Amino acid sequence: xxxxxxxxxxxxxxxxxxxxxxxxxxxxxxxxxxxxxxxxxxxxxxxxxxxxxxxxxxxxxxxxxxxxxxxxxxxxxxxxxxxxxxxxxxxxxxxxxxxxxxxxxxxxxxxxxxxxxxxxxxxxxxxxxxxxxxxxxxxxxxxxxxxxxxxxxxxxxxxxxxxxxxxxxxxxxxxxxxxxxxxxxxxxxxxxxxxxxxxxxxxxxxxxxxxxxxxxxxxxxxxxxxxxxxxxxxxxxxxxxxxxxxxxxxxxxxxxxxxxxxxxxxxxxxxxxxxxxxxxxxxxxxxxxxxxxxxxxxxxxxxxxxxxxxxxxxxxxxxxxxxxxxxxxxxxxxxxxxxxxxxxxxxxx
Amino acid sequence: xxxxxxxxxxxxxxxxxxxxxxxxxxxxxxxxxxxxxxxxxxxxxxxxxxxxxxxxxxxxxxxxxxxxxxxxxxxxxxxxxxxxxxxxxxxxxxxxxxxxxxxxxxxxxxxxxxxxxxxxxxxxxxxxxxxxxxxxxxxxxxxxxxxxxxxxxxxxxxxxxxxxxxxxxxxxxxxxxxxxxxxxxxxxxxxxxxxxxxxxxxxxxxxxxxxxxxxxxxxxxxxxxxxxxxxxxxxxxxxxxxxxxxxxxxxxxxxxxxxxxxxxxxxxxxxxxxxxxxxxxxxxxxxxxxxxxxxxxxxxxxxxxxxxxxxxxxxxxxxxxxxxxxxxxxxxxxxxxxxxxxxxxxxxx
DNA sequence: CTGAAAGCGCTTACAG
DNA sequence: CTGAAAGCGCTTACAG
Numbered sequence: 001x002x003x004x005x006x007x008x009x010x011x012x013x014x015x016x017x018x019x020x021x022x023x024x025x026x027x028x029x030x031x032x033x034x035x036x037x038x039x040x041x042x043x044x045x046x047x048x049x050x051x052x053x054x055x056x057x058x059x060x061x062x063x064x065x066x067x068x069x070x071x072x073x074x075x076x077x078x079x080x081x082x083x084x085x086x087x088x089x090x091x092x093x094x095x096x097x098x099x100x101x102x103x104x105x106x107x108x109x110x111x112x113x114x115x116x117x118x119x120x121x122x123x124x125x126x127x128x129x130x131x132x133x134x135x136x137x138x139x140x141x142x143x144x145x146x147x148x149x150x151x152x153x154x155x156x157x158x159x160x161x162x163x164x165x166x167x168x169x170x171x172x173x174x175x176x177x178x179x180x181x182x183x184x185x186x187x188x189x190x191x192x193x194x195x196x197x198x199x200x201x202x203x204x205x206x207x208x209x210x211x212x213x214x215x216x217x218x219x220x221x222x223x224x225x226x227x228x229x230x231x232x233x234x235x236x237x238x239x240x241x242x243x244x245x246x247x248x249x250x251x252x253x254x255x256x257x258x259x260x261x262x263x264x265x266x267x268x269x270x271x272x273x274x275x276x277x278x279x280x281x282x283x284x285x286x287x288x289x290x291x292x293x294x295x296x297x298x299x300x301x302x303x304x305x306x307x308x309x310x311x312x313x314x315x316x317x318x319x320x321x322x323x324x325x326x327x328x329x330x331x332x333x334x335x336x337x338x339x340x341x342x343x344x345x346x347x348x349x
Numbered sequence: 350x351x352x353x354x355x356x357x358x359x360x361x362x363x364x365x366x367x368x369x370x371x372x373x374x375x376x377x378x379x380x381x382x383x384x385x386x387x388x389x390x391x392x393x394x395x396x397x398x399x400x401x402x403x404x405x406x407x408x409x410x411x412x413x414x415x416x417x418x419x420x421x422x423x424x425x426x427x428x429x430x431x432x433x434x435x436x437x438x439x440x441x442x443x444x445x446x447x448x449x450x451x452x453x454x455x456x457x458x459x460x461x462x463x464x465x466x467x468x469x470x471x472x473x474x475x476x477x478x479x480x481x482x483x484x485x486x487x488x489x490x491x492x493x494x495x496x497x498x499x500x501x502x503x504x505x506x507x508x509x510x511x512x513x514x515x516x517x518x519x520x521x522x523x524x525x526x527x528x529x530x531x532x533x534x535x536x537x538x539x540x541x542x543x544x545x546x547x548x549x550x551x552x553x554x555x556x557x558x559x560x561x562x563x564x565x566x567x568x569x570x571x572x573x574x575x576x577x578x579x580x581x582x583x584x585x586x587x588x589x590x591x592x593x594x595x596x597x598x599x600x601x602x603x604x605x606x607x608x609x610x611x612x613x614x615x616x617x618x619x620x621x622x623x624x625x626x627x628x629x630x631x632x633x634x635x636x637x638x639x640x641x642x643x644x645x646x647x648x649x650x651x652x653x654x655x656x657x658x659x660x661x662x663x664x665x666x667x668x669x670x671x672x673x674x675x676x677x678x679x680x681x682x683x684x685x686x687x688x689x690x691x692x693x694x695x696x697x698x
Numbered sequence: 699c700t701g702a703a704a705g706c707g708c709t710t711a712c713a714g
Numbered sequence: 715c716t717g718a719a720a721g722c723g724c725t726t727a728c729a730g
Contacts, residue, residue, distance in 0.1 A: 052707035289638030363701040401723035
């Protein structure tokens, strides 16, 4: 591969001059010289070495995104948002699926640091794991010391997201919507307590209940994984338990998908006998039968704003925390509870 | 950030020695020296600069994957496979969503080349666009000249995939399965003809028809986009047309999802009045109502093998083309045509 | 077993 | 407007 040295030689100029024209930096170069350099670069199919440039700047135009799993539609949507914002500025995005395993997350963050990526975005929630967080925060300090930007899109060990959503208010508003349909006995699939975001959503569930004047029934709050299987398992538990429930709210859509599937297998009709609602509004949510009621999060926008926040940091700006809006979306999986009076103006959309 | 120079100084050794121990290369260093260097590295929170190392090797342990859209479950699955294979060797993966736009693909490939990524994997099908392909193949040559590996997972302008699936046989076997159910009037949503993979699948459809002794009805072959909207549109066209059909086969699952949704809207029952089948078996395919019959492609494995193929190339091996198996999966969206005799041993699984 | 030195491909003060 | 030279942080023959 041709280097700037060869381009300069072919054009009969110094590497300094050649560099100035190919980087199209704002520096005076005579038109003839410029043309000669450009022609030489074209002839040699010159493509600058980003590694050399990065070494000099001690930073490379790449943003790393740490996700749970790129295959989870929540995260692919966020990553797409990051990419959409990153592309115009010539940034590339590295995706890291940590599977929420401390060792994987740790090694990814270290690798990203070793690559001197300009920014690292933590898309998923932090894990409450002291060992992990010690090492990760050491790397975060290292990245920032080096002039890199670090942004969180979810609550984490260090506190709130720099760019995030209001999880508490989001779940609370779904509780409100379901309560407005007439539900009083509301079960909740809470996800893993080790995840900060799940804790926030659980707090939102409790707040929603309190706001609606409903006494919480601890038997109806289930701690689960954050995937479909967790939703299916929880339905079995709920069905086997003795606490009444007419609605199941879930801390994310994957849980709701699992719950929907298991409910169908067990012959429980949704929303006839039980209403189900998710959280996130991943793209499949509208495709299930019945279509899932959920809380829509602006996932792509979250990724986009996350990257823009990082750029702001890189530019040395003082940045305020940002909270993106969420919205309750009632589809076909929620309805008044069996035997509930139909109130005008309420019901599924 | 501490450099190897500082580590060496703190340990009281040369950078050469320090480098030898931190890279744990197979080179004799006395145990005491080694311990001192390791301790210095730890004390300084030393993380090697991958850019400097990459500049020296003129290659960085990163693999770029060009996809249509990371949000499309087909591609997120493939990317996950690449990542699973890449991680153990310390490789990072860059995802590039080209949206099948020539300018985007072009600029991504150039950026990847400028980063001297060790490998570039084209996950999606090539576009039949001469301008694009000229420039892309120039970059491919450049990457290979530089010792990098380039792998295609789909047919492209340059020929067959190095690691791929047999699209022709895959669709043909779905035609066979549907014909075995008793269908004779089979419509086909072909996807965009500008995509090499869509052409291969169309050829497979024709071959399947011929094998089953069914005369092709050109009115029932529709050229579409490759997304849900294309499937919905095609259903409208089919319904408005005068060619009879009892089954709709689709060149990918997204088309089938769109067809399913529009058929439901139009009040056509699936599989009662019309059978529908997709191709790919993306994760949502099992979640729709009715669950979609499709051809399962080992997507994650495709990504994994693609990366391993790249590593083989990097190691200088002479590699054979590889074709991964596909499998017909009959779920609930296919059944015998209305009024067809039920033959024992046939039917949905 | 250890170290001095060259060099990977750039950019950028600095001098003219 | 142009160029000579230093230096970013590594690794690796080469010499001892």
